Amino acid sequence: MTPPQAPLSYRATDRTVPTRARERASHDRELVHAILDEASVCHLGFVRDGAPVVLPTLYGRVGDTLYVHGSTGSRPLRLAGQAGPAGQTGQTGPAGPAGPGLEVCLTVTRVDGLVLARSAFHHSINYRSVVVHGTAHQVTDPEEKRTALDALVDHVVPGRSADSRPANARELAATAVLRLDLDEVSAKVRTGGPSDDPEDLALPHWTGVVPLVRGYGTPVPADDLAPSVPLPAYLSAPTAPAAFSAP
Template sequence: MTASPETPATASPDAGYAPTEHTTPTRYRDRTFYDRALVHSILDEAYVCHLGFVRDGRPVVLPTLYARVGERLYLHGSTGARAQRMAGEKDPGLPVCVTVTHIDGLVLARSSFHHSVNYRSVVIHGTAVQLDDPDEKQAALDSFVDHVVPGRAADSRRANAKELAATSVLALDLEEVSARVRAGGPDDDPEDLHLPHWTGLIPLTKGYGAPVPADTLAPGIEIPDYLRDL
């Protein structure tokens, strides 16, 4: 489903996130938005983000699970992961760039140059810190589970001490944030409108299949309502 952005890139900080040098684009400024509701909706709909940072002088980009709780993003990892170790070693933390992208449609133009995709994306700049507070860490792990399937955390065993010790969580506050959206059909050049090539939009949609029970599921355990709601 393609979002219909209504907040211009010149929105005031009171209406959303304040633009910074890191979140102000040099091209297609009309596709850039700072509206909090739009940013939150894009983040909440995806499951995987890409975490970028610099390691030994070289850029590294890793896919990882995440969850948003208010104005904070939690990033999941193991205690042995390089990003988690670096965030714990550095003061005040690890400078990162986090991105999330949805592809909503394939845009087919008459010319190859104007082919495109409709998308919604969020880019977050900031400093990720390792969570030390055990209560916030446990709550963050619950949020990962509920982010994937709302209601699942209450219907599963919480992490025990051994699992908590093996898991690392990075926290990144949503401060330097921007969203970019491209919606609509192809934008052909006027001189190409007579060309005999099919042009238009191929929408992409996300769907869920029927739940498949595990072979070890005990008899009599029915599919819970929160899974039926998917």
């Protein structure tokens, strides 16, 4: 769904240019998408009664749009239907699906390695993260809602939405979906080894990177699954994600 003439990078704003370690920051669209597609949960931040709230949640990506979902009764979903600017929730007016939206910050992080320096000070981690700022709006168009829910399922396991029963009318009505456009977005990446100070190089401590590896374990069938149902091809190659890279 990326428009044919989409720019290669997201725009830099005051909020997406870090004050520290700027050389690690990027607005490259391809990098941002790759990080978003690899992680499984995001951390969604919003303001409730003036205070920050950060909740882990699933998400899906369709082109330059992210979707998160939840029960129509969950807090961020209700706030998105009620909130004024900056998450002010004092209003008591009726909550509508086409409300003014909820200001959010959605962050995704992959930790790739532990960086052990000779000095405590230079210890670090190798990571890739994406931070998205914007206003999330409830999706009201039924077709977009279906597309979003497919994206959410396919984000958990690619290819899975075509191999499960789609949501019915009752389930669709019970599910609220928030849309967040990728516009004010940045990625941050640290790779490589530690950088010790010259005067520390003779110290006797081991120094280097401990990669963190991850992947699928052996799938565990549900108790009520008939033995005749085979493991689908999209699950039968338990491997560490291809995107994992040693430092």
